[in-house]
Amino acid sequence: MAVCVTVRAPAGRAAEVVAVLHQPAPLLTRAQPGFVLRATDQDLDDPSQLFVLVGWRSADEQEAAFHGALTPLRDRLRALGAEIEHFRGRARAEVERDARRQRHAPGTACSPRGPNVTRLHHWRGSATAGLAVVTLAIFTDMLLYGLAVPILPGYAAGMGVSDWAIGLLFGSYAFALVLATPVLGWLCDRTGRRALMVAGLFGLAVATLLFAVATSYLGLLAARLVQGVAAGATWTAGLALVADLYPSKERGRAMGIALSGMTGGFLLGPPLGGLLYEWGGYSAPFVIVAGLAVVDGLARLLLLADPPAREQAHPPLLGLLRDRRILLASGTVALGAATWGLLEPVLPLYLERQLGMTPAAIGLLFGGATIAYGVAAPAVGTASDRWGRRPLMAAGLALLALALPLLVLPQQALLASGALVLVAVAYGVSQTPALPELGDAVDRYGGGGYATVYALFNETYSIGMMAGPAVGAAVASAFGLATAFALVGAVLLAYVPLLLLGSRQAAGAPPAAEPDG
Numbered sequence: 443m444a445v446c447v448t449v450r451a452p453a454g455r456a457a458e459v460v461a462v463l464h465q466p467a468p469l470l471t472r473a474q475p476g477f478v479l480r481a482t483d484q485d486l487d488d489p490s491q492l493f494v495l496v497g498w499r500s501a502d503e504q505e506a507a508f509h510g511a512l513t514p515l516r517d518r519l520r521a522l523g524a525e526i527e528h529f530r531g532r533a534r535a536e537v538e539r540d541a542r543r544q545r546h547a548p549g550t551a552c553s554p555r556g557p558n559v560t561r562l563h564h565w566r567g568s569a570t571a572g573l574a575v576v577t578l579a580i581f582t583d584m585l586l587y588g589l590a591v592p593i594l595p596g597y598a599a600g601m602g603v604s605d606w607a608i609g610l611l612f613g614s615y616a617f618a619l620v621l622a623t624p625v626l627g628w629l630c631d632r633t634g635r636r637a638l639m640v641a642g643l644f645g646l647a648v649a650t651l652l653f654a655v656a657t658s659y660l661g662l663l664a665a666r667l668v669q670g671v672a673a674g675a676t677w678t679a680g681l682a683l684v685a686d687l688y689p690s691k692e693r694g695r696a697m698g699i700a701l702s703g704m705t706g707g708f709l710l711g712p713p714l715g716g717l718l719y720e721w722g723g724y725s726a727p728f729v730i731v732a733g734l735a736v737v738d739g740l741a742r743l744l745l746l747a748d749p750p751a752r753e754q755a756h757p758p759l760l761g762l763l764r765d766r767r768i769l770l771a772s773g774t775v776a777l778g779a780a781t782w783g784l785l786e787p788v789l790p791l792y793l794e795r796q797l798g799m800t801p802a803a804i805g806l807l808f809g810g811a812t813i814a815y816g817v818a819a820p821a822v823g824t825a826s827d828r829w830g831r832r833p834l835m836a837a838g839l840a841l842l843a844l845a846l847p848l849l850v851l852p853q854q855a856l857l858a859s860g861a862l863v864l865v866a867v868a869y870g871v872s873q874t875p876a877l878p879e880l881g882d883a884v885d886r887y888g889g890g891g892y893a894t895v896y897a898l899f900n901e902t903y904s905i906g907m908m909a910g911p912a913v914g915a916a917v918a919s920a921f922g923l924a925t926a927f928a929l930v931g932a933v934l935l936a937y938v939p940l941l942l943l944g945s946r947q948a949a950g951a952p953p954a955a956e957p958d959g
Contacts, residue, residue, distance in 0.1 A: 569687040571745040573696055576680035579639065581703035582731070582738045583673050586650065587615070588711015589727045593719050594662065603659050611659075611666055616904040618670030623678060623904075626671075627897025630679045634748040635686065635893070638679035643739050645672025650735060654728040677900055682892035685881035686749040691827055693878035698823025701874060705816030709809055762895055767883040770941050771876045772902040774835050777937060778873045779906030781842060781930055784914030785865070789849060792923050797855055807859045811866035818870040826875035831882065836938045838872025843931035850924045 598608050630638045645668055652665035680700065688696040718727040762768055793799045793807070826834050845868050848861040880895045918926040 566745055566747055569696075572683050572687045573699060575639075575741045575745050576684055577700050577703035578738055578741055579642070579676050579680050579703070580700060581707040582734055583642075583646065583676050584704045584707025585711045585714075585734065586646065586669065586707075586728075586731050587673070588708045589715035589718075589731060590653070590666075591712045592716040593724065593727060597724055598659060598662060601659050607659065611663055613908065614663055614666045615670040615673070616908050618667040619674045620901055620904045622671040623674040623897040623900040626674050626678050627682075627894040630682055630893030630897075631891055635679045635683040636742070636746045636748050638675050638893075639683070639742050639746055640739075642672050642675030642679065643735065643742055645669075645675060647732065647735050647739075648672075650728050650732050654725045654732075674897075674900055678893050678897045681877060681896040681899070683746075683749075685878075685884070685892040685896070690878070690882050690885060693881055694823035694826035694831070694875060695820060696823070697877040697881075698820035698874050701819040701823075701877070702816050705812055705819065709812045709816070712805070713809075762884075762887075762891060762898065765883055768880060768895060768898065770832075771835070771879045771883070772898055773937065774839065774872060774941060775876050775899055776902040776906040776909075777839065777934060778842070778869055778876075779903045780910030780914070781846070781934070782869055783907040783910030784926070784930065785849075785862075787911045787915055788918050788923060788926070789862075792850065793855075793858060797853065797858060799855055799858075803855065807855070807862055810859060811862045814863045815866040815870045818867045819874045822871050822874040823878065826878060831875040831879035832941055834875045835872050835879070836941045838868050838870070838875075839934045839941070840938050841868035842872055843934035846927040846931045847924065850927060 594611060595608050598611055626638060649665050649669035649672055652661060652668060656662045656665055681697070684696050684700055685693060714730075715727045718730060722729075790804045790808075793804050799807070822834060822838075842865060845861065845864045849858065849865065851857075851861075877896075877899065880899055881892055884891045884895050914926055914930065917929060
């Protein structure tokens with residue numbers, strides 16, 4: 443496969459354009475066979491490959507415009523090179539799968555025992571299988587998280603611990619995730635996705651066992667810490683694998699499907715945990731999760747395979763932290779997580795005191811909102827593939843800011859339910875495009891840092907979930923819930939122009955990446 447990119451250059455400077463585009467950093471992180479760059483000062487026949495360098499007046503203006511125009515052009519060519527390498531990797535994977543299929547075809551010496559094994563070989567390592575396994579892994583992780591919500595507070599209180607200690611128990615999950623995720627992201631980019639996914643499953647199994655046999659507060663705390671580390675491994679490696687398997691134009695839809703696993707686990711976890719606790723006692727919910735973990739483990743072991751090895755570079759962590767697109771997407775994630783985190787502790791109290799809703803009714807209300815988010819996520823991801831990530835993120839933040847005050851206006855439970863569904867959809871519109879946006883930003887560096895950037899996603903999401911309830915509850919206690927929602931809405935609206943305007947990189951090419959190996 444040969445790809446030729448033609449650049450229109452100023453008269454007499456075609457050779458200089460090619461030279462400058464390769465300096466000071468290489469155009470691509472590795473030499474790309476079949477990638478040809480040429481320049482011409484003639485009119486081009488193919489408008490799709492036309493990059494125009496505008497004219498100028500004085501000599502100084504000429505040089506400034508010439509070199510200034512080359513900087514964004516170099517960025518576009520680097521992104522194109524990463525996209526070419528991605529498709530080349532997928533083509534190699536298809537060739538390898540075809541070869542395996544031929545080797546194991548019926549009647550050959552290497553034929554497996556039956557057609558089911560042949561199908562397994564065909565599925566193993568495919569993009570569809572990878573997305574299905576990641577969705578199941580996220581579902582299992584969030585199911586365990588949700589199961590603990592109705593069980594742990596009462597079980598821990600029976601041990602004689604204080605409310606503060608129970609709050610610490612719940613917060614330890616995010617604390618462990620924040621501490622472990624940077625290391626896990628660094629390891630995942632260097633050791634592969636499958637190994638960390640399997641390690642995350644092992645951590646989940648250990649956490650489930652610790653929960654089931656815990657007879658002391660320290661035992662529960664240890665289980666919660668292990669659960670947080672396991673979640674960091676699963677989310678970081680899983681999202682990075684989805685980014686590996688799907689190109690930018692399909693990544694939003696794939697990320698939306700993966701997030702639907704979170705919705706299903708979180709929606710099913712609390713009611714299932716309560717029912718199993720009443721039916722079989724404290725250990726019963728965790729035994730059920732252990733059974734699901736076996737299925738999840740078989741899927742990870744049999745269907746997951748690391749994407750074909752490709753020459754790529756690992757972007758430096760400081761370079762990612764300075765990237766404006768990554769910072770703005772991470773800020774969107776943190777604001778969205780903090781907003782939703784604010785609702786969980788304060789809105790149920792308001793609904794119970796002001797509208798007289800029972801805990802069961804409040805649970806159904808939040809369940810309906812969760813379903814709305816789960817339905818919206820894949821659709822929003824697909825829309826971001828077509829219309830762009832940042833416009834949808836900005837629209838979601840604006841809609842979230844306008845929808846928050848509606849939660850305290852209605853005096854009927856049905857209207858409150860509708861307002862919360864609107865908030866959940868707005869939350870999905872703002873958050874879902876952030877995942878593919880982070881992957882697209884890494885593509886500019888050659889695609890070698892997906893796990894690192896999704897580790898950053900886990901960090902910002904966890905920080906938002908910790909800060910939102912603490913700060914929001916304090917403001918609501920001092921000034922009232924309506925004022926708290928209005929202030930949060932003002933912050934969200936203030937971030938919208940920053941997201942739309944600040945994402946236009948004024949700087950040049952990304953910093954040089956660290957060589958692979």
